[in-house]
Amino acid sequence: METVVGIEDNDDGRFEDSGVDRSSSALSSPKQISNPIVYKLVRVEGDGKLVPATDDEVMEVGDFLEYENSEMHVVTNTGQSLECISIERSSSGKLRLECLEEADLGKLNAKLQYIEQILQKVKEEEKHRISCGSPVHSHENIDSQCSADKFPVMDGKVQSETPCQEIPSIASSFNYTHSNQSGSIDQCSRPSEGVIESGSSASAVYSNLKSDISMSDGEICLDKLSIRELHELFKVTFGRETTVKDKQWLKRRIAMSLTNSCDVSATTFIIKDNKIVRKFEEDSSGNMNAGSLISSENMTEEDVNFKDSSAVDACGIDDNQVVSETRSENGLEYENYQTGQRAAKRIRRPTKRYIEELSENESREHNPRLSISNKTVGFGHVSPTSNVRPARNAFSEARTYSTRLDSLGGSNVQIPCVSRVRRSRPRKDIASLMKFHPTGMGEAEKLSNKLLEHSSDAGSDFSDKVLKSRMPAKFHQPSSSEPVKEQCPVICPIELRQELRPKRADPSGHTSDDNNIVTVPTAKGGMRRKHHRAWTLVEVIKLVEGVSRCGAGRWSEIKRLSFASYSYRTSVDLKDKWRNLLKASFALAPADEGINSRKHGTAPIPEKILLRVRELAEMNSQVPPNYSSSQLASGGGSVHGDRSGYL
DNA sequence: TTTAGGG
DNA sequence: CCCTAAA
Numbered sequence: 001m002e003t004v005v006g007i008e009d010n011d012d013g014r015f016e017d018s019g020v021d022r023s024s025s026a027l028s029s030p031k032q033i034s035n036p037i038v039y040k041l042v043r044v045e046g047d048g049k050l051v052p053a054t055d056d057e058v059m060e061v062g063d064f065l066e067y068e069n070s071e072m073h074v075v076t077n078t079g080q081s082l083e084c085i086s087i088e089r090s091s092s093g094k095l096r097l098e099c100l101e102e103a104d105l106g107k108l109n110a111k112l113q114y115i116e117q118i119l120q121k122v123k124e125e126e127k128h129r130i131s132c133g134s135p136v137h138s139h140e141n142i143d144s145q146c147s148a149d150k151f152p153v154m155d156g157k158v159q160s161e162t163p164c165q166e167i168p169s170i171a172s173s174f175n176y177t178h179s180n181q182s183g184s185i186d187q188c189s190r191p192s193e194g195v196i197e198s199g200s201s202a203s204a205v206y207s208n209l210k211s212d213i214s215m216s217d218g219e220i221c222l223d224k225l226s227i228r229e230l231h232e233l234f235k236v237t238f239g240r241e242t243t244v245k246d247k248q249w250l251k252r253r254i255a256m257s258l259t260n261s262c263d264v265s266a267t268t269f270i271i272k273d274n275k276i277v278r279k280f281e282e283d284s285s286g287n288m289n290a291g292s293l294i295s296s297e298n299m300t301e302e303d304v305n306f307k308d309s310s311a312v313d314a315c316g317i318d319d320n321q322v323v324s325e326t327r328s329e330n331g332l333e334y335e336n337y338q339t340g341q342r343a344a345k346r347i348r349r350p351t352k353r354y355i356e357e358l359s360e361n362e363s364r365e366h367n368p369r370l371s372i373s374n375k376t377v378g379f380g381h382v383s384p385t386s387n388v389r390p391a392r393n394a395f396s397e398a399r400t401y402s403t404r405l406d407s408l409g410g411s412n413v414q415i416p417c418v419s420r421v422r423r424s425r426p427r428k429d430i431a432s433l434m435k436f437h438p439t440g441m442g443e444a445e446k447l448s449n450k451l452l453e454h455s456s457d458a459g460s461d462f463s464d465k466v467l468k469s470r471m472p473a474k475f476h477q478p479s480s481s482e483p484v485k486e487q488c489p490v491i492c493p494i495e496l497r498q499e500l501r502p503k504r505a506d507p508s509g510h511t512s513d514d515n516n517i518v519t520v521p522t523a524k525g526g527m528r529r530k531h532h533r534a535w536t537l538v539e540v541i542k543l544v545e546g547v548s549r550c551g552a553g554r555w556s557e558i559k560r561l562s563f564a565s566y567s568y569r570t571s572v573d574l575k576d577k578w579r580n581l582l583k584a585s586f587a588l589a590p591a592d593e594g595i596n597s598r599k600h601g602t603a604p605i606p607e608k609i610l611l612r613v614r615e616l617a618e619m620n621s622q623v624p625p626n627y628s629s630s631q632l633a634s635g636g637g638s639v640h641g642d643r644s645g646y647l
Numbered sequence: 648t649t650t651a652g653g654g
Numbered sequence: 655c656c657c658t659a660a661a
Contacts, residue, residue, distance in 0.1 A: 533655095555649075556649055571649070572649090572650085
């Protein structure tokens with residue numbers, strides 16, 4: 001910093017203070033330098049000439065040397081294209097690993113190379129000046145004097161006299177400078193062949209900027225770019241314009257995007273044998289993915305760090321730069337920078353939180369009230385688990401959905417099962433049912449039950465209407481009643497009984513639905529549906545018809561043929577119902593059916609049906625368990641089937 | 648998975 | 655309706 005100030009404060013721009021020397025010495029022993037230095041940017045033309053840089057081409061090098069004192073332990077994990085170096089900073093002791101792509105490394109090396117050159121030039125110039133006794137008056141002067149003839153140029157390249165071995169460490173410091181104010185080193189590089197062999201500067205290139213980038217022997221330095229070029233580069237890299245004039249910032253951002261491998265075309269080239277070689281697409285893509293994954297993890301942290309360092313840079317160094325920028329602009333840049341970082345962060349970060357929110361939303365979508373339980377699930381888990389809802393909920397919901405779907409699925413009317421809210425008269429049965437819920441029932445169960453009741457409620461409401469409008473006077477014709485049947489699966493027991501009355505299909509009766517679907521948690525955690533869904537007459541008819549067609553005992557087949565649309569009627573249910581029907585039919589006293597039904601207030605099963613049942617039973621030699629043939633033989637007039645009410 | 652039967 | 659054994 002002091003050096004910078006010294007330089008900048010020199011009105012005549014004399015480049016005289018010890019900073020230069022120190023910087024020069026930095027080449028041989030970088031760790032001795034602790035202060036950032038501002039250097040003037042020069043452009044190396046293709047013919048090897050050094051063109052004086054414009055004002056806005058001033059670059060700051062000190063930033064790169066900021067962490068000179070850091071101890072770096074290089075652990076190369078030599079893979080194919082990805083190599084890692086773990087760098088431990090003495091200040092924090094934190095150890096981070098990250099992978100860089102070769103191309104990125106190449107860029108960094110190129111930068112390093114260029115810095116090296118600059119330093120070398122400065123050194124040379126200083127020597128020259130000292131020897132000549134001609135003072136330098138400004139950066140521009142320096143640059144002007146930095147003509148190519150004053151520097152060793154070979155093959156169009158500025159030859160670096162720096163020992164190669166030191167380059168990696170320089171590169172490292174260069175690389176980590178900006179982002180590690182808080183200590184963790186998030187990036188790692190490796191000593192690449194390109195660097196070590198660096199007699200020539202090699203760098204990666206934005207292919208689409210080739211024309212704009214100064215190029216010498218296929219080597220391009222990011223630092224050589226002017227503001228305008230940097231802007232263009234920025235645009236290419238980030239896909240948006242920038243008004244930032246801070247070159248440092250631009251370069252940093254671009255470099256960062258490179259190291260993060262987030263951008264296309266950033267890793268098109270790699271350095272090999274001092275030449276820029278086009279990278280294979282597979283390589284770059286694959287590595288880029290891996291790289292971005294890793295870096296995305298680090299970005300959060302790095303953002304903070306970066307912020308700090310950038311604050312330092314912007315307020316400290318940049319302000320002192322000769323570059324014609326006002327402090328307000330610096331502030332603006334800083335703002336932009338921050339926002340830019342945030343934007344990038346937004347893009348990269350979503351992983352965990354996004355998933356979390358996603359799962360949460362999903363669960364809420366299904367059952368808002370149960371979101372709490374979902375929160376506990378799958379924090380930090382990835383999609384597969386986070387999508388899992390509590391088994392109970394899933395079950396009940398599935399049930400709900402299927403029920404509603406099925407209730408209408410068989411018919412021609414397909415009604416979306418969602419958001420059909422029934423707003424009709426309040427249901428008393430439900431209230432009572434809820435009131436007497438099993439105490440063991442958890443809150444979640446209650447809620448889900450409520451939900452279920454609601455949905456099925458709506459569904460049944462609708463189907464009831466349909467049923468009424470379509471309810472045929474003659475129910476005894478299975479085929480004709482079939483479609484009707486399928487539309488009225490969900491009906492409240494009480495109403496069912498009313499409807500079950502054969503002759504009076506009771507359209508007036510407010511067939512309010514309300515099936516008491518009560519799900520009871522099982523010891524195993526499963527859900528048992530503890531729901532009594534009364535059999536409708538249609539269902540009974542269908543069952544009888546199915547039995548007559550397929551034979552008793554082939555419940556699955558009957559279920560498949562006649563009850564395909566009744567998801568809530570399992571084959572076991574059919575079997576049970578048939579069993580009951582059988583009992584009823586054999587216990588039935590033909591003359592008394594009406595009495596029976598009235599007596600128990602239950603919907604009677606039409607005698608016709610019962611007779612048919614008995615007929616079928618006898619056909620199949622099925623006899624109710626406790627039915628004595630004598631009773632049957634006697635005509636069964638005296639036996640009152642109380643169980644008929646079970647229908 | 649389906650059937651049959653007990654509860 | 656649920657549960658379970660048996661096939």
